[in-house]
Amino acid sequence: MAYCHWFSSNFRRSRTLKDVITKHRRPRGNEPSRFIVDATSNITLPNAFPVLDLACGYGRNSVFLSKRGHEVVAADYCREMLMDGWGTSSSFIHSVHLDACLPLPFANATFSAVVVVHFYAIGLFRNIRDLVVPGGYIFYESISARGGNANELPAPGVAQEELLPGYTFLKLRERLVEGSKSCATLRLIARRDF
Numbered sequence: 123m124a125y126c127h128w129f130s131s132n133f134r135r136s137r138t139l140k141d142v143i144t145k146h147r148r149p150r151g152n153e154p155s156r157f158i159v160d161a162t163s164n165i166t167l168p169n170a171f172p173v174l175d176l177a178c179g180y181g182r183n184s185v186f187l188s189k190r191g192h193e194v195v196a197a198d199y200c201r202e203m204l205m206d207g208w209g210t211s212s213s214f215i216h217s218v219h220l221d222a223c224l225p226l227p228f229a230n231a232t233f234s235a236v237v238v239v240h241f242y243a244i245g246l247f248r249n250i251r252d253l254v255v256p257g258g259y260i261f262y263e264s265i266s267a268r269g270g271n272a273n274e275l276p277a278p279g280v281a282q283e284e285l286l287p288g289y290t291f292l293k294l295r296e297r298l299v300e301g302s303k304s305c306a307t308l309r310l311i312a313r314r315d316f
């Protein structure tokens with residue numbers, strides 16, 4: 123059974139979904155991730171396939187991508203976040219309630235890109251790798267290591283381990299958290315090989 127780092131370290135200790143929502147309060151601004159803005163502006167995604175924004179939260183990146191003309195599947199574990207109203211801002215956004223720690227309910231080669239920002243679960247890259255069409259992309263940005271949340275970060279090397287062979291890394295910036303050998307901040311752009 124898939125084991126979810128985030129779920130285990132944060133959710134199970136919590137009693138209710140309210141705790142999850144409190145932890146991930148609605149961001150003050152709705153600006154999309156700068157990394158996603160920059161990464162996607164230099165890349166043409168394969169046409170005719172939607173983008174998956176996994177663990178989309180309050181949808182700042184989904185809204186941005188939909189404004190860029192992409193059909194977006196915005197998926198999150200937290201129903202309240204999905205039902206907060208932002209998803210109806212565009213007919214290009216389709217909300218899906220799911221647990222990203224489990225095998226995902228999508229056929230292989232469904233998405234032109236999978237975007238994951240500020241979320242990690244053990245096995246994440248293995249779980250999403252087949253969802254991308256050949257020539258499509260994975261964009262990943264971890265949380266920063268500030269605020270004592272380093273245990274929510276991936277282990278160093280995990281993206282390479284789970285995506286190679288089969289993907290080419292166009293960008294891979296991994297930084298070990300000071301004083302830790304097992305947690306690293308990570309940003310990556312990877313393209314699925316043909």
Ligand SMILES: C[S@@+](CC[C@H](N)C(=O)[O-])C[C@H]1O[C@@H](n2cnc3c(N)ncnc32)[C@H](O)[C@@H]1O
Pocket residue numbers: 126128129142146155176177178179180181182183197198199200203220221222223238239240241243
């Ligand atoms: C820090 S927020 C990031 C939200 C969004 N990606 C952003 O950049 O604004 C982390 C998100 O992960 C979601 N999440 C946590 N565990 C999850 C799981 N097992 N499956 C799906 N989503 C999950 C939370 O509900 C929350 O919306």
